[in-house]
Amino acid sequence: MDIFDVFRDRRSVRRYRDEPLERETIEEVLHAARLAPSWKNQQCWSFLVLTEAEKRLQATEALHEDNPGRKALAQAPVIILVCADPQLSGVEDGKEYYMADAATAFAHLCLAAHAKGLGTCWIGWFDEDRLKTQLGIPPHLRVIGLTPLGHPDQAPSPRPRKDLDQIAHFDIWRHQP
Numbered sequence: 001m002d003i004f005d006v007f008r009d010r011r012s013v014r015r016y017r018d019e020p021l022e023r024e025t026i027e028e029v030l031h032a033a034r035l036a037p038s039w040k041n042q043q044c045w046s047f048l049v050l051t052e053a054e055k056r057l058q059a060t061e062a063l064h065e066d067n068p069g070r071k072a073l074a075q076a077p078v079i080i081l082v083c084a085d086p087q088l089s090g091v092e093d094g095k096e097y098y099m100a101d102a103a104t105a106f107a108h109l110c111l112a113a114h115a116k117g118l119g120t121c122w123i124g125w126f127d128e129d130r131l132k133t134q135l136g137i138p139p140h141l142r143v144i145g146l147t148p149l150g151h152p153d154q155a156p157s158p159r160p161r162k163d164l165d166q167i168a169h170f171d172i173w174r175h176q177p
């Protein structure tokens, strides 16, 4: 699959088939994440992969009932938590790069999964303290997000995106009203 097709066709998938994934498949997706660029190549990320039903339930329960991602987590055979160690990354001019590092790895993960015919859904609204306590994640790490991983049971329509001329400036910054 051409990389531009992957960018175009990836969606947030919130319904999954009840089919397990091979460990090798999960690792392929994680390998794509670990190749992401990062602050001074410090690779501040780490990933917690949940395959056991009880652990997945604990993760699901850390989401608010109103979060549409909750049902997705409840259905998927695998949940991946993307974590970051802020101490391993840098702060420059008030910008905390651990977020950028982890987000880049997360994006790689989601795109790689799509290229393999798998669905993901970045979830950023959850009770981080509860998740960390229940799953034994060290206190100094931040959980940047989590995603279900599995075979999609839906083909969501594309969500709208801003046009390029709204967001890209060539040579001169055009002031918008």
Ligand SMILES: Cc1cc2nc3c(=O)[nH]c(=O)nc-3n(C[C@H](O)[C@H](O)[C@H](O)COP(=O)(O)O)c2cc1C
Pocket (backbone or CB within 6 Å): 010, 011, 012, 013, 067, 068, 069, 070, 121, 122, 123, 124, 125, 126, 156, 158, 159
């Ligand atoms: C930082 C971030 C946090 C998100 N948090 C949630 C979430 O908590 N629950 C959810 O269902 N989707 C969440 N999403 C998914 C977005 O709603 C989704 O990416 C957006 O609507 C565009 O749709 P698409 O991914 O299908 O293109 C999140 C996405 C990002 C990047």
